[in-house]
Amino acid sequence: MQEEDFVTIRVSVNGETHRLVVEPRRLLADVLRDDLGYTGTNLGCEHGACGSCTVLVDGQSVRSCLMFAVQANGHEVMTVEGLAHNGAMHPLQQAFWEKQGLQCGFCTPGFLMTAYELLQHNPNPSEEEIRDALSGNICRCTGYQHIIEAVQSAAQSMASSASVPSGTGA
Amino acid sequence: MKPPKFRYFAPKSVGEALALLAEHADVARVLAGGQSLVPLMNMRLVHPDVLIDINGIAELSFIKAWDGGLAIGALTRDATLTSDRKLAERLPVLNEAAHCVGHPAIRNRSTVGGSIAHADPAAELPAVMVALNAEFVARSSSGSRTISAQDFFKGYLTTDLKEGEMLTELRIPGLPPRSGNAFVEFSRREGDYALAGVAAVITLDASDAIADARLGLCSVGPAPVRPQDAEALLRGQRPGNEAWAAAATAVVSVLDEPLSDIHGSADYRRHLAEVLTKQALAAAAERAERNR
Numbered sequence: 382m383q384e385e386d387f388v389t390i391r392v393s394v395n396g397e398t399h400r401l402v403v404e405p406r407r408l409l410a411d412v413l414r415d416d417l418g419y420t421g422t423n424l425g426c427e428h429g430a431c432g433s434c435t436v437l438v439d440g441q442s443v444r445s446c447l448m449f450a451v452q453a454n455g456h457e458v459m460t461v462e463g464l465a466h467n468g469a470m471h472p473l474q475q476a477f478w479e480k481q482g483l484q485c486g487f488c489t490p491g492f493l494m495t496a497y498e499l500l501q502h503n504p505n506p507s508e509e510e511i512r513d514a515l516s517g518n519i520c521r522c523t524g525y526q527h528i529i530e531a532v533q534s535a536a537q538s539m540a541s542s543a544s545v546p547s548g549t550g551a
Numbered sequence: 552m553k554p555p556k557f558r559y560f561a562p563k564s565v566g567e568a569l570a571l572l573a574e575h576a577d578v579a580r581v582l583a584g585g586q587s588l589v590p591l592m593n594m595r596l597v598h599p600d601v602l603i604d605i606n607g608i609a610e611l612s613f614i615k616a617w618d619g620g621l622a623i624g625a626l627t628r629d630a631t632l633t634s635d636r637k638l639a640e641r642l643p644v645l646n647e648a649a650h651c652v653g654h655p656a657i658r659n660r661s662t663v664g665g666s667i668a669h670a671d672p673a674a675e676l677p678a679v680m681v682a683l684n685a686e687f688v689a690r691s692s693s694g695s696r697t698i699s700a701q702d703f704f705k706g707y708l709t710t711d712l713k714e715g716e717m718l719t720e721l722r723i724p725g726l727p728p729r730s731g732n733a734f735v736e737f738s739r740r741e742g743d744y745a746l747a748g749v750a751a752v753i754t755l756d757a758s759d760a761i762a763d764a765r766l767g768l769c770s771v772g773p774a775p776v777r778p779q780d781a782e783a784l785l786r787g788q789r790p791g792n793e794a795w796a797a798a799a800t801a802v803v804s805v806l807d808e809p810l811s812d813i814h815g816s817a818d819y820r821r822h823l824a825e826v827l828t829k830q831a832l833a834a835a836a837e838r839a840e841r842n843r
Binding site for chain 1: 555556558559561585586593602604606656657
């Protein structure tokens with residue numbers, strides 16, 4: 382291949398800046414996983430239907446299978462690895478654990494990032510708002526009820542804690 | 552499920568993008584939000600040699616006043632339409648339709664211009680634009696022209712855009728006082744493509760009769776449907792269930808053969824078109840009455 386087939390990009394992931402060379406056709410999800418080792422982001426359907434590869438770009442949830450890594454050049458990405466702080470789980474992760482908001486766990490990173498964005502904008506969402514926000518994420522195990530409860534529980538614990546952890550990447 | 556190789560350009564201005572389009576017209580695709588194009592590329596149903604990424608063109612993202620109406624930049628995200636409160640007051644039809652597009656993570660990327668240029672018959676915004684009598688600005692390296700929404704949509708994924716042209720702006724004419732508008736659709740699950748959707752715009756006269764009514768339907772034909780017979784029936788009528796029912800019957804009579812698939816039969820889509828037409832008209836009329 383010729384040199385022009387590759388592009389040098391700078392991407393911040395969870396606060397850490399990476400400089401790397403990618404082919405334009407590489408999806409953000411693949412570059413996160415294979416080039417940078419952020420394997421918490423799972424690829425399900427690879428055409429934007431399942432939501433499992435959801436990450437935040439500049440604080441907004443996106444399907445990382447529907448974005449090319451070159452498009453993240455100069456932007457800030459946050460993956461599920463950015464949620465925990467100094468080894469302590471984020472309240473959302475804690476709530477998913479306590480409320481059994483996951484079984485096999487494959488879809489969980491996508492749910493966590495989507496719920497994280499929701500709670501950033503709407504710290505006290507109604508059940509309907511939670512369901513609306515999570516409508517683009519598919520889970521084959523839980524039947525969703527426990528996921529809804531986990532998000533409600535996380536919202537409560539985040540509201541009652543004095544300092545609201547915001548993750549490292551956003 | 553990985554896209555094939557392409558050459559990538561990320562122009563910073565419309566002029567730069569148009570020059571690239573002119574140079575690579577027959578092998579290039581414009582990448583806006585990518586929420587339809589990238590899945591097609593991942594599945595290798597589309598394989599452009601050249602991708603022109605317009606996401607870095609700030610001048611394409613705006614909502615501003617235009618000639619009593621509104622001009623919207625092609626790169627405006629659906630998430631912007633759903634969160635713009637001023638827009639929601641004036642044109643709830645846009646707000647409601649944008650909320651029906653996919654899910655939050657889709658709407659954070661998907662663009663108004665992308666939905667229109669892609670022209671999926673199930674997409675909401677094309678039907679809304681038809682009902683609003685919108686016009687679109689298409690630019691190329693040799694000039695620009697405006698195309699009415701009515702003339703723009705030619706059929707399944709087919710538009711009036713020519714090689715080397717790019718959709719840059721949507722223009723929505725202002726509505727008279729005492730106008731109301733609404734969008735309703737039915738889909739199996741939140742965020743799915745609609746089995747049918749209806750945009751309605753109604754203007755009342757001083758005596759509370761219907762001065763003007765416009766409709767746009769999605770997902771019931773190869774392109775957005777504008778049932779002008781139904782609109783003509785409504786003019787001069789009193790708003791109410793009788794008028795809505797007559798219009799809805801007229802709407803169904805002009806639907807040739809809606810898609811029949813595992814999600815719904817053609818008959819079912821016709822039924823939905825009838826029910827949703829009544830709902831959209833009633834909602835638009837109620838808003839028109841409030842907009843004194």
